Amino acid sequence: MIKVMNLSKEFPKKDGTVFSAVDDICFEAKDSEIVCLLGVNGAGKTTTMRILSTIFKPSSGTAEIQGYDIQKNAQHVRENLGFLTGDTGLYNRLRGSEFIRYFGRLYGVAEKTIDARIKEMADMLDMHDFLDKKIEFMSTGMKQKVSIVRSIIHDPPVMIFDEPTSGLDILTARNIVSFIRECKQRGKCVLFSTHIMREAERLADRIVMIHKGKILANGTLDELRIVSEQTDLDDIFVYYVNKFTDETEVLAHEF
Amino acid sequence: MNFKKVGVVYRKELLEVLRDKRTLFATLILPVLLYPLLIVGFNSIMTRQTAVMEEQGATIAINDSVGNAVSRLLAEEIGTIDNYNLVPFTATTNQLYEDKDVHAIVSIGDSLGADGTQFYKVYVQYDKSKDRSRIVFDKLYDSFKASEKKLQKQQLQASGINPEFLDLISVRERDTSTAQKKMGMLLGMFLPYIMIIMLLSGASTVAADLVAGEKERRTLETLLVSSAARQELVFGKYLTIITLAMVNVVVNLFSISFSLKFMLANSAAEMSGVQMPISAILILLMAMIPLATFFAALLLSISTFSRNMKEAKTYEQPILWVAMMMAMVSFLPAVEMNNLMALIPVINIALLFKAVMINEYALSHLLITIGSTLVLDVLAIWATIKLFTSESVLFRSEDDSGSLKAVGKNKNNFFNPFYGLVYFSLALIALYYLGTYWQGKDLMSGLLKTQVFIIALPVYAIIRLLKLKEKEILRIKMPKATELLLIPFIAIPAAIIVSVISQLINIIFPFPPKYVEMLSKLFTMDASVWKVFLVMAVAPGICEEYLFRGFIIRFFEKYGTKVAIVLSALLFAAFHLDPFRFVPVFLLGLLLGYLTLRSGSLVNSMLSHTINNGLALVLVTYGSSAWLKPLISGEDSLHYWLIIPAVIVFTGAIYLFHKVTEKGVPECAE
Ligand SMILES: Nc1ncnc2c1ncn2[C@@H]1O[C@H](COP(=O)(O)OP(=O)(O)OP(=O)(O)O)[C@@H](O)[C@H]1O
Ligand SMILES: [Mg+2]
Numbered sequence: 001m002i003k004v005m006n007l008s009k010e011f012p013k014k015d016g017t018v019f020s021a022v023d024d025i026c027f028e029a030k031d032s033e034i035v036c037l038l039g040v041n042g043a044g045k046t047t048t049m050r051i052l053s054t055i056f057k058p059s060s061g062t063a064e065i066q067g068y069d070i071q072k073n074a075q076h077v078r079e080n081l082g083f084l085t086g087d088t089g090l091y092n093r094l095r096g097s098e099f100i101r102y103f104g105r106l107y108g109v110a111e112k113t114i115d116a117r118i119k120e121m122a123d124m125l126d127m128h129d130f131l132d133k134k135i136e137f138m139s140t141g142m143k144q145k146v147s148i149v150r151s152i153i154h155d156p157p158v159m160i161f162d163e164p165t166s167g168l169d170i171l172t173a174r175n176i177v178s179f180i181r182e183c184k185q186r187g188k189c190v191l192f193s194t195h196i197m198r199e200a201e202r203l204a205d206r207i208v209m210i211h212k213g214k215i216l217a218n219g220t221l222d223e224l225r226i227v228s229e230q231t232d233l234d235d236i237f238v239y240y241v242n243k244f245t246d247e248t249e250v251l252a253h254e255f
Numbered sequence: 256m257n258f259k260k261v262g263v264v265y266r267k268e269l270l271e272v273l274r275d276k277r278t279l280f281a282t283l284i285l286p287v288l289l290y291p292l293l294i295v296g297f298n299s300i301m302t303r304q305t306a307v308m309e310e311q312g313a314t315i316a317i318n319d320s321v322g323n324a325v326s327r328l329l330a331e332e333i334g335t336i337d338n339y340n341l342v343p344f345t346a347t348t349n350q351l352y353e354d355k356d357v358h359a360i361v362s363i364g365d366s367l368g369a370d371g372t373q374f375y376k377v378y379v380q381y382d383k384s385k386d387r388s389r390i391v392f393d394k395l396y397d398s399f400k401a402s403e404k405k406l407q408k409q410q411l412q413a414s415g416i417n418p419e420f421l422d423l424i425s426v427r428e429r430d431t432s433t434a435q436k437k438m439g440m441l442l443g444m445f446l447p448y449i450m451i452i453m454l455l456s457g458a459s460t461v462a463a464d465l466v467a468g469e470k471e472r473r474t475l476e477t478l479l480v481s482s483a484a485r486q487e488l489v490f491g492k493y494l495t496i497i498t499l500a501m502v503n504v505v506v507n508l509f510s511i512s513f514s515l516k517f518m519l520a521n522s523a524a525e526m527s528g529v530q531m532p533i534s535a536i537l538i539l540l541m542a543m544i545p546l547a548t549f550f551a552a553l554l555l556s557i558s559t560f561s562r563n564m565k566e567a568k569t570y571e572q573p574i575l576w577v578a579m580m581m582a583m584v585s586f587l588p589a590v591e592m593n594n595l596m597a598l599i600p601v602i603n604i605a606l607l608f609k610a611v612m613i614n615e616y617a618l619s620h621l622l623i624t625i626g627s628t629l630v631l632d633v634l635a636i637w638a639t640i641k642l643f644t645s646e647s648v649l650f651r652s653e654d655d656s657g658s659l660k661a662v663g664k665n666k667n668n669f670f671n672p673f674y675g676l677v678y679f680s681l682a683l684i685a686l687y688y689l690g691t692y693w694q695g696k697d698l699m700s701g702l703l704k705t706q707v708f709i710i711a712l713p714v715y716a717i718i719r720l721l722k723l724k725e726k727e728i729l730r731i732k733m734p735k736a737t738e739l740l741l742i743p744f745i746a747i748p749a750a751i752i753v754s755v756i757s758q759l760i761n762i763i764f765p766f767p768p769k770y771v772e773m774l775s776k777l778f779t780m781d782a783s784v785w786k787v788f789l790v791m792a793v794a795p796g797i798c799e800e801y802l803f804r805g806f807i808i809r810f811f812e813k814y815g816t817k818v819a820i821v822l823s824a825l826l827f828a829a830f831h832l833d834p835f836r837f838v839p840v841f842l843l844g845l846l847l848g849y850l851t852l853r854s855g856s857l858v859n860s861m862l863s864h865t866i867n868n869g870l871a872l873v874l875v876t877y878g879s880s881a882w883l884k885p886l887i888s889g890e891d892s893l894h895y896w897l898i899i900p901a902v903i904v905f906t907g908a909i910y911l912f913h914k915v916t917e918k919g920v921p922e923c924a925e
Contacts, residue, residue: 053480056646078482089473093274094267105263106483150477 001189002029002052002158006061009047009213021047023213024061029191029206031157034184036204037193038237044213045193046085049162052191053083065158079107082152086163092136096127096146099135100153107154114153121149124179141172148176152183159183161192165199177203197233207233209240216240256486264483264491265498268465272499278460282499286453286507290514298518312338313358313391316348325375325406326363332402333361336394352380358391443612444586447605449511450504450539451582454547455575457503458496462554463567465492471563475649485643489555493636496551497544504543508536538611542621545628546604550578552635559642585609592616595764595834597623600631666721672822675810678717679826682802685709687832699782702790711798714806729805734856737915742850742859744908746866748901749846754871755898757839766835784876791872796865803827803844804851804860820848843867854916 009022022044029035037045050056052063054074062069068076091099097118104114122128125145130138135146144164152159161180165173180203183190194200200207207224209216217224217240225231228239272278315333319326334341342348344360351357360380365373379395381388408418469475478488554571561567581601584590585608592606603624610616642648686709694701718725726732803823811819824844828837847860874893886893 050476055476055479056650075482075484078480081480083477083480085476087473088477091267091271091474092472093271098267098270102263102267103477103481106260106478106481108257108260108482147477154482 003064008060010059025215027208031189034190036200039210043210082156082159084151084161090135096131103150104153158189260487261490265494268495282503286510290510294514316357316360318344318362321365332398443609447585447608453507454500458500458550466558467561467567500547556639598627670809706794706798730857742862746863748905750867750870751901753839792868800861
């Protein structure tokens with residue numbers, strides 16, 4: 001379970017002022033639930049996820065993963081979390097299986113369990129052909145699959161995937177989408193981010209729209225449809241962004 | 256910390272290194288090939304060069320002022336040397352010699368002994384600095400000695416004595432012990448240097464890759480979200496660097512040993528008995544371990560601090576240079592190991608090395624070396640772990656408030672550590688060149704000028720130039736009367752404590768006598784007491800405080816009060832350009848920094864500084880007078896028992912100071 005409470009993150013800017021990448025956001029993701037963090041480029045998705053994964057410290061507010069506070073209990077948070085960012089690198093000189101095994105050992109998973117999990121997930125993601133290839137010689141899709149297995153080798157109850165399908169072809173992307181569904185089936189709590197509406201539509205139980213660091217909307221697709229009186233998720237998103245822009249302009253006028 | 260996980264990280268890093276052909280080549284293959292090639296190649300070139308020089312021959316001018324059969328024989332003998340031709344000495348000979356067309360001038364003279372025997376004197380003029388001329392001289396000398404023998408044999412034969420008498424005793428030398436000694440000395444000079452360089456290069460090939468490389472390849476994030484603790488990651492990487500550094504040293508050492516052995520076995524008979532001292536080399540390998548741990552820690556912290564490999568390499572460069580220069584200490588014959596030297600990294604290992612080679616090392620030096628290295632290791636590792644947990648270092652944002660543009664926009668951006676260090680370096684250079692020059696011309700006015708023109712005025716100029724509020728920035732404000740009242744009760748015992756500490760340091764690391772002499776000259780200047788007091792106590796009290804506690808400390812305050820106090824004290828100590836007073840001055844700097852930041856008033860530390868220097872002056876000037884006698888042992892050292900009342904008074908006064916300045920806190924926290 002993920003619980004985000006008034007989370008904010010500020011970065012220092014060149015001129016000495018600060019920039020709010022994430023601004024006072026709150027949302028929740030329960031077990032056996034897939035929540036989608038939807039937003040345009042630079043909305044603050046990755047930043048939010050990095051805070052949840054304990055890499056960034058929040059400027060204010062906090063969050064809980066499986067009941068552990070991300071600041072007070074960072075070690076437990078990491079143990080209970082599988083985290084995948086879109087642009088992480090891999091160790092090129094290692095083979096796929098060696099890479100996954102390395103992280104398995106870092107998480108303290110027993111060798112036998114590692115073997116079993118690699119086999120199981122390689123079946124699911126169809127990766128037996130390249131598992132023993134050097135990562136250097138793998139394609140983007142192969143690397144992404146290796147990364148996914150790496151991130152959840154310790155079978156964590158909470159999984160956070162940052163744009164898991166970006167840069168992948170349709171078949172590979174579908175493969176990964178069905179894998180995420182499978183995770184939900186097993187009772188995992190999944191938070192994933194995307195700016196592809198179709199993907200959010202197809203996969204998410206609930207959608208959290210984020211824009212310029214603020215949350216625009218939070219609900220199931222049906223709830224959002226009703227409020228915005230639109231059917232297509234594209235239109236729903238534009239509706240909320242416009243509403244947000246109007247509100248902030250009004251605010252700006254008031255001051 | 257889970258050592259199993261450290262092992263996991265370590266094994267994976269080694270695996271990656273082993274799969275990296277470049278590193279493998281640099282650490283394993285290159286040394287194996289390099290030394291045999293270098294030694295064999297060098298050797299053959301040397302032999303060839305000598306042969307060429309022998310064949311070259313020479314032109315010798317003969318100035319024969321005797322002109323009898325003997326002198327002619329001498330000249331003739333020279334003429335029989337291969338490729339040597341003789342020219343008579345004429346007016347142009349000196350010019351020819353200058354032009355190197357004549358290689359040596361031989362002048363033959365004579366004198367008469369008491370019994371009427373004619374003795375011959377041969378002068379050879381040649382350029383001893385030229386290898387070629389030296390060979391010429393050697394040949395000439397041999398030729399003269401051969402002529403001498405010929406003449407002696409003739410004489411003996413004429414007197415009816417068997418000429419074989421001259422060869423009655425023939426001596427041949429086969430001296431292996433000198434060759435061995437020479438070898439030991441040579442190795443003692445070169446090996447430490449070579450091994451330290453090898454260690455550094457081995458460590459630096461991987462260090463940059465291990466963290467900065469991971470940042471560059473964007474793998475660090477995955478590592479940090481894993482449940483391995485930061486220390487486990489740091490230690491795994493740390494061990495990898497140490498391993499690689501040591502492997503590099505061992506491989507190089509063996510390669511050197513084997514190629515030397517090979518060379519010696521094939522060389523002339525006189526060197527064939529020479530052995531490489533294997534047992535000494537094993538001790539040395541052990542001694543390299545502390546150095547390896549130190550550099551591994553240092554390079555790892557640099558790698559962690561840097562954004563990418565390029566940046567890491569840039570930061571590594573100056574450190575490697577300094578270390579190399581320090582390693583060169585093994586070439587200096589006069590520098591010997593002592594307790595002080597044992598404290599300085601690199602130098603201690605180089606000297607220890609040398610001492611081991613001639614089998615004269617002290618256990619205490621070894622222990623101090625290891626101890627001091629361990630302290631530095633712990634510091635560097637601690638810093639690395641801290642850096643590993645700091646998000647701003649791992650994901651540096653575009654905060655470059657230090658750029659000139661940013662300073663233009665907001666002048667307070669000027670106060671960042673980079674500019675602080677730049678300013679400090681400039682001041683230090685001015686002090687070193689200009690200050691030394693002024694003080695050399697006239698000590699009294701030179702010291703005063705240094706304080707005013709190098710230490711204080713430039714700060715004032717910068718404050719004006721940037722239109723900063725001087726009073727606010729430098730904390731120039733009148734403290735409360737109670738604070739001022741407490742200062743003597745802080746400064747006087749502090750001065751006593753610091754003196755006693757430096758006396759203790761003096762016991763372990765004695766000041767060289769020359770240094771003490773120089774220092775006392777400084778204090779016993781030929782001027783009235785009040786003038787000396789002004790120059791030695793009041794001026795530094797005002798000017799140095801203005802610079803260090805007023806200005807320099809500001810550059811570091813963004814990292815918090817404690818860091819600012821420690822860093823400014825370090826720079827303050829370094830500024831005195833005196834390794835023997837580093838610790839006492841540093842301690843004083845800590846106190847002064849505290850006084851200023853705590854109370855928000857520079858006046859407090861100015862007064863305290865003046866009192867401190869004044870006391871030192873009193874001690875030197877009146878040390879021998881009756882009223883100070885009870886406090887003093889020897890010439891001008893304080894009794895150790897004084898530290899007890901000093902600590903009591905000091906603690907009390909600091910406690911009170913802390914209390915009365917309670918309101919000053921917000922000012923320094925800001
Ligand atoms: N380390 C950092 N330092 C400074 N600013 C940052 C940092 N990381 C992110 N930002 C800024 O925070 C904002 C949000 O970035 P973030 O990466 O969270 O966006 P995103 O929603 O993931 O976008 P995308 O879809 O492009 O991945 C951006 O404006 C970015 O410039
Ligand atoms: Mg992103």
